[in-house]
Amino acid sequence: MTDDIIAALESDRTVDITTTGRRTGQARRLEMWFHNLNGRIFITGLPGRRSWYANLIANPSFTFHLKQSVRADLDATARAVTDEGERRDVLGVLVGRLGHLDNLEQWLADSPLVEVTFA
Numbered sequence: 001m002t003d004d005i006i007a008a009l010e011s012d013r014t015v016d017i018t019t020t021g022r023r024t025g026q027a028r029r030l031e032m033w034f035h036n037l038n039g040r041i042f043i044t045g046l047p048g049r050r051s052w053y054a055n056l057i058a059n060p061s062f063t064f065h066l067k068q069s070v071r072a073d074l075d076a077t078a079r080a081v082t083d084e085g086e087r088r089d090v091l092g093v094l095v096g097r098l099g100h101l102d103n104l105e106q107w108l109a110d111s112p113l114v115e116v117t118f119a
Helices: 003-011 051-058 083-100 101-110
Strands: 014-020 027-031 035-037 040-044 061-066 070-079 113-118
Touching: 003 061, 003 070, 014 051, 027 051, 035 083, 040 083, 051 070, 083 101, 083 113
Parallel strands: none
Antiparallel strands: 014 027, 014 061, 035 040, 040 113, 061 070, 070 113
16 A cells, blocks of 8 residues: 555545445445544444445445545455444544534444455
């Protein structure tokens, strides 16, 4: 991974991801935020069902498109974070950063959370 990509993963927030539709098999691209937590990359969302999450559960391979400080398409794999303790540790920090700490229990119960690793 190049220095400019590493710097983008540390400073940027908005990316596109391209997942594979779980039913259609077609590529689905959407914009979202990502979070860097001590060098680990996470994607989450507001509590509720999310198609992108269902797609990543069905097919964890996806493309992570950097588009702010640098443009790069990174092959990635998603790992659903389902362990209660790990979810509490990660979401506790992320939800606090987003200013929703008063809703942490709802986020823990209902929010999608994946850790991203790069090929």
